[in-house]
Amino acid sequence: MTNFLDVATEDNLQYQFFPVSSGSVTFKVRTPNDAHLALTLGPQESDPMYEVFIGGWGNTKSVIRRNRTKPDKVEVDTPGILNGGEFRGFWVRWDGGVVSAGREGEVIPFISWTDPEPFPVGFVGVCTGWGATGTWKIEEGAEFDTPDQLEYKFGPVATGLLELQYRGPHNCHVCLTSTAAEVDPMYEIILGGWENSQSVIRYNRQKPDKVTLPTPGLMNPNEFRKFLIEWKCGRLLVRDGSNGAVLMDWVDPAPFPITHFGVRTGYGARGQWRIAHFLGSSAQNPQPSAPQAAALYSTPPGYPGGPAPGGAGVWAEASGGQVPPEAVLGGQDSNGEPLYVARAQHEGAILPGKLVASHGCAYVPWGGQEHGKPTYQVLVGGPNNWVPTNGSNVPPGAFPGGQTEDGETLFIGRVRHEGSVTTGKVQQSHGVCYISFGGQELGFPDYEILMA
Known part of the structure; x- marks a missing residue:
């Protein structure tokens, strides 16, 4: 699988994402400056996230950034590293927390940084900006x-x-x-x-x-x-x-x-x-694309409220494994796949759970079992502040995510279990966070809860 995927990027700093199966990506890019790469869990800009900027600041230097925040983790001078008239080849690698970039044909990276808290990378995004458009040839197996x-x-x-x-x-x-x-x-x-x-x-x-x-x-x-x-x-x-x-x-x-x-x-x-097999592929009969996160989504009957409290996000309708833009990342599965905050109706209840995109459905815990739901809602553009707590100690300002069939408010929680960080429902009257895992509903007295 050594063919190249051709990608054009506009001067808009908007990443185009593609899945990756290994710890590296090789590419050629033709642009005068600012070739940006993002390494993420899912196919959108969301934390955690690495960014590698090549030829930024007028094609004078390159940096590695984490979670879109300054100061940059590392910065090196790379004058003239890019060229608007010819393709330049590079590679970017990530292994054991070491993120590095190098030139085609060179083994030694020109920039490298070690993350003390690494995360599994599932997608690479590319973009150009700051007065630059770009043409990319990304190694892939199409x-x-x-x-x-x-x-x-x-x-x-x-x-x-x-x-x-x-x-x-x-x-x-x-x-x-x-x-x-x-x-x-x-x-x-x-x-x-x-x-x-x-x-x-x-x-x-x-x-x-x-x-x-x-x-x-x-x-x-x-x-x-x-x-x-x-x-x-x-x-x-x-x-x-x-x-x-x-x-x-x-x-x-x-x-x-x-x-x-x-x-x-x-x-x-x-x-x-x-x-x-990429998101947004040219398939004749693809699954419907998810709605844009900026829209105010209609709320299906029985779902309490569309917009989240305080305007902090909305619940987006989706199905078949769709991950709407700006979906709130809740954790990751045991295999490293990202899990998103989702909810679905079941037996008269609205239950917070997890979206597993590769399964084509969301899962919710109820009645001792895990229930797959091909239609669901995903929290988008909302908070991502998780606070540790236990038992029935639901802190003020916790994010309400649904309700039981009896009308009790359910909150959004997550726990670490068998190598995963799995989202589920917090039921205050029971004093536990329930998650769906391996076909079962499991309860945990110690958990993290999502705050508004």
């Missing part, structure tokens, strides 16, 4: 070939939708995993297998297959065939990309977070691929 061998090539996914085009005689294999490797749990979709006679959905590389479908002549070695693969709350759909018709459909009773896809060919087949 189009590539696969040889005749049963070895997956992996790339990251940002939403519950993967669009692919495949040209080959047979055996188009796609896997969905929680890491860039063949490990369980794992979904496999085999299209045009068995000499282009049938297609299947397989779980953990085991038989019997979950779905088997006769598909004679599905693939063609002389033309690209298009497919859409969707996953929402454990439901896996494979569609014909030309007309949207469902080819295969299976529901996993115990879904797992999907962060990567893999592709391969084999059994005498070589394949050519075109992959669209």
Whole structure:
């Protein structure tokens, strides 16, 4: 996966985000000054966040900044490092808290800083500003070939939708995993297998297959065939990309977070691929884009209030794993995926919980169980001030996030559990913060609570 994604940036300091699966990104940029990169948990500007400014201050110096605040963590003189008439190559790496940048062909970075409190980076954003427009070539795996061998090539996914085009005689294999490797749990979709006679959905590389479908002549070695693969709350759909018709459909009773896809060919087949898996991809049938955070969202029946108290944010309607701009980051899953503050209706209650974008749904805790909700609301543009507390000690000014079926106010809390920081509901009368985790509702007497 060594192709380059072409990106144009305007003079507006607005980042364009792309998912990353490794601890580095390589790119070429043509701009007179101010090539800015952001390293974030999710596909938007939100803390925590690293920024690497290359050729700032009139193309005289470069800096590393954390959380958009000064003073800069490190500053170096780099006169003439960028050029508006030619591409200049660079790399940016992050590993164990060390953030560094270097020139193409040079091993030693020209700028580096160690963060004592590192966070997992899932996205890279690029922009230009201060009188500069830019053209970027970012190393990514949007189009590539696969040889005749049963070895997956992996790339990251940002939403519950993967669009692919495949040209080959047979055996188009796609896997969905929680890491860039063949490990369980794992979904496999085999299209045009068995000499282009049938297609299947397989779980953990085991038989019997979950779905088997006769598909004679599905693939063609002389033309690209298009497919859409969707996953929402454990439901896996494979569609014909030309007309949207469902080819295969299976529901996993115990879904797992999907962060990567893999592709391969084999059994005498070589394949050519075109992959669209970024947010805002050119898929014909993408999931609807989320509304802009600046809008005043309509509130569904039963939801108390649209705007948050004091004008500190609003609740944005979303579905299918959508993450609205300026969504409030609540924590991260055990695998490092960001979790956002969300809420949903269940059994007459409005329950705060967590949005797991890769699952295509939000989860809320209720009745001892974890409940997946494909439609939900996300807190956007709101506070991100978490205060430790315990039991029924809800401090004044705590942020109300919903209510029980009996009308008791529920607040937004979070706890650390098994390597995650998971958001959930604080029920004062019970003296605990409830989270949904691993299919269960778990209660914790010590927690952090979100303040307005």
